[in-house]
Amino acid sequence: MIYDLHVHIAGNGSAGSGNSFSPAFRRSHAFRFLVRQLDLPPGIMDAPDADRRIADLIVERIQASVVDRAVLLALDAAYRDDGSRDDTHTRMVADNDFVADLAAAHEKILFGASIHPYRRDAVEELERLVGRGACLVKWLPGAQNIQPDHPRCLPFYDALAHHRIPLLCHTGGEHALKAFPNTLNDPRRLGPALERGVIVIAAHCGACVFLHEKSHFQVWREMALRHERFYGDLGAFGIVTRIWLLRRMLASPALTSKLVFGSDYPTAVMPLSCVGPVGLRRALELRRMANPFDRAVGLIKAAGAPDAVFSRAESLLRIPGCKAGAVAAEQGTLTV
Numbered sequence: 001m002i003y004d005l006h007v008h009i010a011g012n013g014s015a016g017s018g019n020s021f022s023p024a025f026r027r028s029h030a031f032r033f034l035v036r037q038l039d040l041p042p043g044i045m046d047a048p049d050a051d052r053r054i055a056d057l058i059v060e061r062i063q064a065s066v067v068d069r070a071v072l073l074a075l076d077a078a079y080r081d082d083g084s085r086d087d088t089h090t091r092m093v094a095d096n097d098f099v100a101d102l103a104a105a106h107e108k109i110l111f112g113a114s115i116h117p118y119r120r121d122a123v124e125e126l127e128r129l130v131g132r133g134a135c136l137v138k139w140l141p142g143a144q145n146i147q148p149d150h151p152r153c154l155p156f157y158d159a160l161a162h163h164r165i166p167l168l169c170h171t172g173g174e175h176a177l178k179a180f181p182n183t184l185n186d187p188r189r190l191g192p193a194l195e196r197g198v199i200v201i202a203a204h205c206g207a208c209v210f211l212h213e214k215s216h217f218q219v220w221r222e223m224a225l226r227h228e229r230f231y232g233d234l235g236a237f238g239i240v241t242r243i244w245l246l247r248r249m250l251a252s253p254a255l256t257s258k259l260v261f262g263s264d265y266p267t268a269v270m271p272l273s274c275v276g277p278v279g280l281r282r283a284l285e286l287r288r289m290a291n292p293f294d295r296a297v298g299l300i301k302a303a304g305a306p307d308a309v310f311s312r313a314e315s316l317l318r319i320p321g322c323k324a325g326a327v328a329a330e331q332g333t334l335t336v
Contacts, residue, residue, distance in 0.1 A: 002297060003313035005071040005112070005136065005168065006203060006235040006262025009058055009094050009102075010034065011051030018095025019051055025091040030176040037266035055102055058265075062108055065293035071262075071317070073112040073138045073168075074099045076119075078145045078179060083120045089179040091143060096125075100132040110135045110319065112168065116144055117156040126159050135317040136201075140170045141184035143177035149189040154196065161197035165318050168233065169193075171202040171220060173213045187220045194227045199316055201260055205232035205249075207242050217245055224258040231316065233262035234309070238269025238299040243277050250304045261310045263296035271299055278302040 011019030103111035206216030
């Protein structure tokens with residue numbers, strides 16, 4: 001089985017979807033990049049049924065790919081320290097119920113919830129979304145104003161551990177949706193979640209995108225080797241600045257056992273930038289692949305990732321009808 005636990009979805013709020021983009025984000029280079037990467041038909045963002053059409057397009061691509069199950073990620077708004085919603089600094093919202101509805105309608109789709117821990121109803125909202133089939137909770141601290149090591153997060157961590165819901169948290173620099181300091185994305189801040197018994201998956205393994213940026217990869221590596229429940233996803237690893245880190249991780253059985261596949265769609269992989277690890281012939285074959293999910297899977301496989309990296313999510317996610325993750329968490333030993 002191939003699981004992709006890091007797939008984004010977006011929309012402008014058409015037909016009352018609950019999704020939104022801020023006006024400032026719509027004027028940004030990051031928004032234009034998003035539209036280009038989604039390969040949307042011209043004018044679709046302003047169509048009265050834009051959100052449904054974007055969702056249909058993403059689902060169709062997943063259905064046509066080699067991916068067996070894909071986690072579509074909601075994104076909660078930014079919140080202030082007092083628990084009030086901060087619309088001024090919210091760049092984008094992907095509504096929980098919109099994503100949950102898609103998961104309920106399509107067997108390949110899993111529901112990745114997003115709940116800000118500062119919300120006054122955070123634990124209650126988690127209870128509600130567990131009932132809607134949430135398989136994980138996604139945070140993007142630098143976009144949402146989340147300090148993962150603040151004591152106000154502890155009740156939420158206890159609720160996650162109780163329901164055996166893993167936390168997928170962005171680590172490393174944030175670019176597209178950054179509204180708060182990147183220091184919030186430091187993997188070390190996730191220590192309290194691990195101490196409370198939460199399965200934590202550090203998106204991007206703390207790796208940087210650009211060479212001039214601060215990398216948290218070594219911090220992630222040390223934590224992954226030290227903490228049983230700490231993992232890393234391979235979202236956006238199909239680029240030259242990250243592919244060599246992947247090869248280093250795959251040379252270590254201990255680190256390989258902590259890797260989980262995620263594409264970070266619609267972030268594109270760049271096969272020709274990865275010629276060194278995968279070879280020119282395979283890079284050209286991957287570049288010609290029309291389906292972006294197949295391209296992402298193919299590149300990580302070509303770099304040497306074993307099948308377990310693609311199936312490991314089944315033992316970590318809270319999937320209705322699947323006992324693997326629940327049993328492993330209950331025993332205190334996760335299948336790797």
